[in-house]
Amino acid sequence: MKTLVIGGAGLVGSMVVEELVKRGADVRVFARKKSAVADADKTGVEVVEGDLLDPATVEKALDGVDKLYLLNAVSPDELTQGLIAYDLAKKHRLQHVVYHSVFRAEHFLDVPHFASKVAVENALKAFDVPWTIIRPNYFFQNDAKLKDVIKGAGLYPMPLGPTGISLVDVRDIAEAAAVALAGGAEHQGRTYNLNGPDVLSGPKVAAIWSQLLNKEVHYSGDDMEAFEAQLRKQMPAWSAFDLRMMMQGYLERGFTAEAGDLETLTALIGHPPRRYEDFARETAAKWAKELPWPLDKIAEKL
Numbered sequence: 682m683k684t685l686v687i688g689g690a691g692l693v694g695s696m697v698v699e700e701l702v703k704r705g706a707d708v709r710v711f712a713r714k715k716s717a718v719a720d721a722d723k724t725g726v727e728v729v730e731g732d733l734l735d736p737a738t739v740e741k742a743l744d745g746v747d748k749l750y751l752l753n754a755v756s757p758d759e760l761t762q763g764l765i766a767y768d769l770a771k772k773h774r775l776q777h778v779v780y781h782s783v784f785r786a787e788h789f790l791d792v793p794h795f796a797s798k799v800a801v802e803n804a805l806k807a808f809d810v811p812w813t814i815i816r817p818n819y820f821f822q823n824d825a826k827l828k829d830v831i832k833g834a835g836l837y838p839m840p841l842g843p844t845g846i847s848l849v850d851v852r853d854i855a856e857a858a859a860v861a862l863a864g865g866a867e868h869q870g871r872t873y874n875l876n877g878p879d880v881l882s883g884p885k886v887a888a889i890w891s892q893l894l895n896k897e898v899h900y901s902g903d904d905m906e907a908f909e910a911q912l913r914k915q916m917p918a919w920s921a922f923d924l925r926m927m928m929q930g931y932l933e934r935g936f937t938a939e940a941g942d943l944e945t946l947t948a949l950i951g952h953p954p955r956r957y958e959d960f961a962r963e964t965a966a967k968w969a970k971e972l973p974w975p976l977d978k979i980a981e982k983l
Contacts, residue, residue: 682706682707682747682748682776683707683708683709683745683746683747683748684701684706684707684708684709684746684747684748684749684750684862685709685710685711685742685743685746685748685749685750686698686701686708686709686710686711686750686752687711687733687742687749687750687751687752687753687766688711688750688751688752688753688754688781689708689710689711689712689718689726689750690710690712690713690717690718691752691754692820692822692851693752693781693820693851693854693855693858694710694750694752695718695719696851696852696854696855697750697752697854697855697858697859697862698710698718698724698726699724699855700855700856700858700859701859701862701863702724702725702726703859704859704863706859706862706863708726708727709726709727709728709729709742709746710726710727710728710729711729711731711733711739711742712728712729712730712731713730713731713732714730715728715730729741729742733753733758733762733765733766734758734761734762734765736765736769739765739766739769740769740772740773743769743770743773743775744773746773746775747775747776747777748775748776748777748778748779748862749766749770749775749777749778749779750779750781750858750862751763751766751767751770751778751779751780751781751801752781753766753781753797753801755794755920755923757793757919759793759794759797759798760796760797760800760801763797763798763800763801764800764801764804767780767801767804767805767810770810771808771810774810775810776811777810777811777812777813777862777868777869778805778810778811778812778813779812779813779814779815779858779861779862779868780801780802780805780812780813780814780815781815781817781854781858782798782799782801782802782814782815782816783795783798783816783817784816784817784818784847784874784875784876784936785816785934785936786798786799786802786816787799788930788934789926789927789930789934791926791930792923792926792927792930793919793923793926794923794927795927795930802814811866811869811870812869812870813861813868813869813870813871813872813873814871814872814873815854815857815858815861815872815873815875816872816873816874816875817849817854817875817876818846818847818848818849818874818875818876818877818936818938819846819848819849819931819936820848820849820850820851820854821848821849821850821851821877821955821957821960821961822850822851822960823839824839824886824960824961824964825964827839828968831890831894831898832894832968835896835897835898835899836898836899836900836901837883837886837887837890837898837899837900837901838901838908838911839883839886839928840883840901840902840903840904840905840908840928840929840931840932841881841882841883841886841928841931842882842883842903842931842932843882843883843884843903844880844882844935844937845880845881845882845883845885845937846880846881846931846935846936846937847876847877847878847879847880847881847936847937847938847942848877848879848881848957849875849876849877849954850877850954850955850957850960852955853875853877853946853950853954853955854875856949856950857873857875857946857949857950860949860950861873861949873945873946873949874938874939874942874945874946875942875946876937876938876939876942876943876946876954877938877954877955877956877957878943878953878954878956879956879957879958880937880938881957883900883901883902883903884900886900886957887899887900889957889958889961890961890965893961893962893965894965903932905925905928905929905932908925908928909921909922909924909925912924912925
């Protein structure tokens with residue numbers, strides 16, 4: 682059995698690859714460049730270069746493949762990329778497609794990348810290729826990128842709101858995806874909501890970081906205009922708007938686990954879902970070990 686992982690060079694996909702390798706799976710990764718897939722030579726993972734907007738390269742990657750993990754990066758072409766990959770999986774009559782969607786997607790049809798995922802979900806359900814859909818919440822690991830703001834400025838900037846959402850650890854997502862891919866018919870036709878065990882508000886997350894860093898970390902609040910304006914300094918305008926609409930939807934419609942979600946994820950991965958506070962403790966420890974400047978900058982000062 683050979684499994685193709687689309688998205689295997691990214692944060693979640695690379696962990697899915699790792700989990701599949703642990704289970705002895707024969708794994709092929711589809712990536713723009715082989716160099717983007719870390720440790721492929723050491724793990725025996727095959728890497729095929731290609732572009733999701735080039736059907737010929739996708740079809741080449743699918744040659745000899747039995748199963749597909751499909752994770753499309755958020756982009757203006759996300760829907761087209763997803764449907765090209767799925768249509769070719771359907772053409773090749775794959776035995777199983779595990780699609781990485783998003784929690785409560787159908788309630789966020791005004792969010793561009795959520796709407797794209799709903800369309801791909803509908804395509805999966807309309808045809809006869811066996812499928813499993815995983816629907817994760819917002820990732821813990823997104824906050825690992827906020828070191829300068831959290832540790833430096835003493836601000837937690839993500840507008841999670843006063844009610845909060847059920848964030849989930851990427852490691853649990855990867856385990857769930859690998860279990861579904863490695864398993865049999867029991868996972869086919871199933872949709873799994875992947876949520877963490879705690880509902881975390883903006884003030885609650887700020888308080889966790891305050892305790893771990895031994896400094897006051899303030900929640901920056903729920904001003905969505907200011908949030909989008911800040912994002913536009915760091916990413917394309919379309920992406921800033923997309924993320925703004927996502928976070929605004931969390932505030933307006935909620936993003937907390939539904940009844941039975943935690944029990945389902947626990948049974949799926951064989952252990953309780955990881956807690957945000959443990960992730961934050963691990964991350965704070967890593968930050969404490971990091972040098973204040975890159976080595977080349979330190980050398981300039983010597």
